[in-house]
Amino acid sequence: MMKPAIVVAVAVLAAFTGTADAGAAVKVITSTEDLASIAKEVGGDKIAVESLAKGYQDPHFVEAKPSFVLKLHGADLLIVVGRELESSWLPALITQSRNAKIRPGGEGYLDASLTARILDIPTGQITRAMGDVHPEGNPHYWLEPGNGRRAAKAIQEKLSQLSPGDAPYFAQRFADFDRRLAEGETRWKAAMAPYKGRKIVTYHRSWSNLTNEFGLDVIGYVEPRPGIPPSPAHTLTLQHEMTRQGVKIILVEPYFDVKTPNAIVARTGGKVVVLPPSVGGVKGTDSYIALFDHNVRLLVQAFQEVGAGK
Ligand SMILES: [Zn+2]
Numbered sequence: 001m002m003k004p005a006i007v008v009a010v011a012v013l014a015a016f017t018g019t020a021d022a023g024a025a026v027k028v029i030t031s032t033e034d035l036a037s038i039a040k041e042v043g044g045d046k047i048a049v050e051s052l053a054k055g056y057q058d059p060h061f062v063e064a065k066p067s068f069v070l071k072l073h074g075a076d077l078l079i080v081v082g083r084e085l086e087s088s089w090l091p092a093l094i095t096q097s098r099n100a101k102i103r104p105g106g107e108g109y110l111d112a113s114l115t116a117r118i119l120d121i122p123t124g125q126i127t128r129a130m131g132d133v134h135p136e137g138n139p140h141y142w143l144e145p146g147n148g149r150r151a152a153k154a155i156q157e158k159l160s161q162l163s164p165g166d167a168p169y170f171a172q173r174f175a176d177f178d179r180r181l182a183e184g185e186t187r188w189k190a191a192m193a194p195y196k197g198r199k200i201v202t203y204h205r206s207w208s209n210l211t212n213e214f215g216l217d218v219i220g221y222v223e224p225r226p227g228i229p230p231s232p233a234h235t236l237t238l239q240h241e242m243t244r245q246g247v248k249i250i251l252v253e254p255y256f257d258v259k260t261p262n263a264i265v266a267r268t269g270g271k272v273v274v275l276p277p278s279v280g281g282v283k284g285t286d287s288y289i290a291l292f293d294h295n296v297r298l299l300v301q302a303f304q305e306v307g308a309g310k
Pocket residue numbers: 060133134139140204205206226
């Protein structure tokens with residue numbers, strides 16, 4: 001056992017330097033827990049990573065806390081989802097942090113959407129003034145495993161640039177994540193295969209990449225447009241369409257009110273399924289791969305419960 005005086009000395013030293021690893025670690029801040037999970041996969045103990053938003057929050061509308069500014073001030077790298085997902089809360093915090101490295105264009109700024117496959121890119125003129133929060137295509141692209149892999153690759157390259165001595169370590173971590181993700185893709189595709197072509201409704205347009213991956217057909221949304229709350233007229237039209245096409249499932253993100261979806265299925269029959277779009281959204285989703293395992297399990301269960309249907 002250590003003598004008390006030595007324990008104190010060690011504790012004081014630790015307070016100054018953090019743990020031995022944290023002293024040399026790249027300080028990474030991500031906007032979402034999904035990106036934090038992927039960064040952790042690649043960065044291992046060579047990085048210290050923290051997400052600003054929690055997985056149970058709507059990533060479009062995160063309440064900015066003063067502590068966020070401090071975290072950004074001390075960051076070596078900021079990783080964002082991009083495509084305007086964070087545009088209502090993050091840019092002001094970046095400015096307030098007075099950390100030039102992590103500004104867009106800076107060495108310590110990484111926009112994971114730049115290498116992602118983006119769906120729902122508007123063909124006409126859509127601006128945020130219309131209330132649509134997806135003016136640059138679907139920002140929920142991390143819900144496609146291939147995009148998780150692309151984000152991991154971009155993070156590997158960025159970390160290797162910031163900490164060149166650790167590049168082989170990051171490459172090995174990426175390879176390991178890539179292999180486990182590929183195993184997951186095989187597992188999820190097999191589980192979802194019987195439900196290919198099934199029609200569903202979702203609350204927000206969060207699931208385009210996921211439903212595209214598994215061949216599900218989203219026939220409508222509870223929101224009239226992304227970011228616009230449900231209106232009685234839109235709800236009625238949606239309800240008629242669900243009845244006409246025999247659609248039984250409404251997916252709802254945990255941060256939305258289930259009142260309208262519940263009212264719809266009370267008339268159409270069927271089931272409201274609360275599905276987390278992000279790591280940390282509910283219990284059992286503490287990593288990127290665990291999020292897909294959890295959601296695939298819930299989807300399979302829901303399709304089994306509503307029966308053959310459409
Ligand atoms: Zn959205």
